[in-house]
Amino acid sequence: MERSLVLIKPDAMQRGLAGTIISRLERRGLKIVAMKMLQMDKALAQRHYVVHQGKAFFNDLVDFITSSPIIAAVFEGEKAIEAVRQTMGTTDPVKASPGSIRGDFGLDIQQNLVHGSDSAESAEKEISLFFTPEEIFEHPKKTD
Ligand code: IDP
Ligand code: MG
Numbered sequence: 001m002e003r004s005l006v007l008i009k010p011d012a013m014q015r016g017l018a019g020t021i022i023s024r025l026e027r028r029g030l031k032i033v034a035m036k037m038l039q040m041d042k043a044l045a046q047r048h049y050v051v052h053q054g055k056a057f058f059n060d061l062v063d064f065i066t067s068s069p070i071i072a073a074v075f076e077g078e079k080a081i082e083a084v085r086q087t088m089g090t091t092d093p094v095k096a097s098p099g100s101i102r103g104d105f106g107l108d109i110q111q112n113l114v115h116g117s118d119s120a121e122s123a124e125k126e127i128s129l130f131f132t133p134e135e136i137f138e139h140p141k142k143t144d
Pocket of ligand 1: 061112116
């Protein structure tokens, strides 16, 4: 069983797409095991996006992700990391497949609605930035 950190980014919150995004991930069969609303500060944004430090878009990305409240969640399931990434669509929404979240709702490479961890290693690091172990719920579904 894998876990992925999902962020509903400021653009999705502004556009009222949080429920739609969460719903698509749930309908896929992924289970919510943690969720909170928060406004990221600069320090948290810089740690979350540390692999992009030094890139041309880094400072703008930090400004964007801290610009308004977001929802952070942990989704759990079989191959959850790949399943979340596929449900999100590729980074550039213009290139993302129709039927994916980014392909259906986005055009902007920065304001691309949703974050999902890209590997088990990043998932573990990212989840620990947003959630304490007590905030993550082990709750078997009747169908598990
Ligand atoms: P991902 O979110 O699909 O994993 P990453 O390459 O990890 O994509 O980039 C992190 C975030 O940085 C993207 O989701 C997007 O918001 C932003 N970003 C990535 N590439 C660019 C770019 O070329 N210009 C502006 N923003 C970008
Ligand atoms: Mg990434």
